[in-house]
Amino acid sequence: MGRNDQTLVIGLGRFGRAIAETLGQLGHEVLGVDAAARTVQACSTSMTHVVQADATDADALRQLGAGDFPSAVVAIGSDIQASILVTYALVDLEIPRIWAKAITAEHGAILQRVGAHRVIFPERDMGVRMAHSMVGRTIDYIEIDENFVLIETTAPREAVGQTLEAAGLRKKYDVTVVCVKNPGGTFTYATPETVLQRGDLLVVAGSPERAETFAALD
Known part of the structure; x- marks a missing residue:
């Protein structure tokens, strides 16, 4: 271990x-x-x-x-x-x-x-998650269905200081970075030109296996 x-x-x-x-x-x-x-x-x-x-x-x-x-x-x-x-x-x-x-x-x-x-x-x-689910606006629930999830994680060390395009995370790990939040900031849509910084929070979409593998990166 x-x-x-x-x-x-x-x-x-x-x-x-x-x-x-x-x-x-x-x-x-x-x-x-x-x-x-x-x-x-x-x-x-x-x-x-x-x-x-x-x-x-x-x-x-x-x-x-x-x-x-x-x-x-x-x-x-x-x-x-x-x-x-x-x-x-x-x-x-x-x-x-x-x-x-x-x-x-x-x-x-x-x-x-x-x-x-x-x-x-x-x-x-x-209670909040259930209430959102009841009105069909489940944004904060990670599991969309059994084959697609959203995971909130931090930017991996290998990508810090690079744009998403240069880091090639989608190609390497088969996940999509949907949005990014800088420390003290608010979530914004991710673009190929988005530069990842240490401590950034990411919302990542993909299959459970792929997304969990990405979230486990150092």
């Missing part, structure tokens, strides 16, 4: 467990952590690495080697205090990428202040 394929998932309720199991199916090495012995036991049949621990305890996280993970997900649900404490501990361990689940706007704002790199609202986002 490459180091970038290792993820720490804390909180193994339905949301956290789904993340951990899906990452495992995608070939990532995942360490799942939960404070409840019953939850850990239930997950042991579907996850390779799962341990019972109080993740609000910074010493416990250090003993688990949490600081060695490049990515972490705080999937704790209703216990807002625990969610915040765990996120703070992971930030203190200088984990490069931390995703944290929030259940309210206030909770999300605190997680951002604490240092979470990305705050997600699963229940709210699913």
Whole structure:
């Protein structure tokens, strides 16, 4: 396993467990952590690495080697205090990428202040996506059908500083860059003359296999 394929998932309720199991199916090495012995036991049949621990305890996280993970997900649900404490501990361990689940706007704002790199609202986002789907304006849903997807990703290193035409991404990877967003900017339509910069966000269209391969580029 490459180091970038290792993820720490804390909180193994339905949301956290789904993340951990899906990452495992995608070939990532995942360490799942939960404070409840019953939850850990239930997950042991579907996850390779799962341990019972109080993740609000910074010493416990250090003993688990949490600081060695490049990515972490705080999937704790209703216990807002625990969610915040765990996120703070992971930030203190200088984990490069931390995703944290929030259940309210206030909770999300605190997680951002604490240092979470990305705050997600699963229940709210699913409601928004479902509402858009009901009126036929599903723009933010990645899967268009089983053979065509939109994936939001960052510009690959090999293309930074080049125009899309010069980079030849469509020819190399059989995907189409639909639009580009510069850091702090807004999404604009991509053209052959669009120059990709480090940190740009791309919306890429193609088959699931091709788009996922492109999104996995360094």
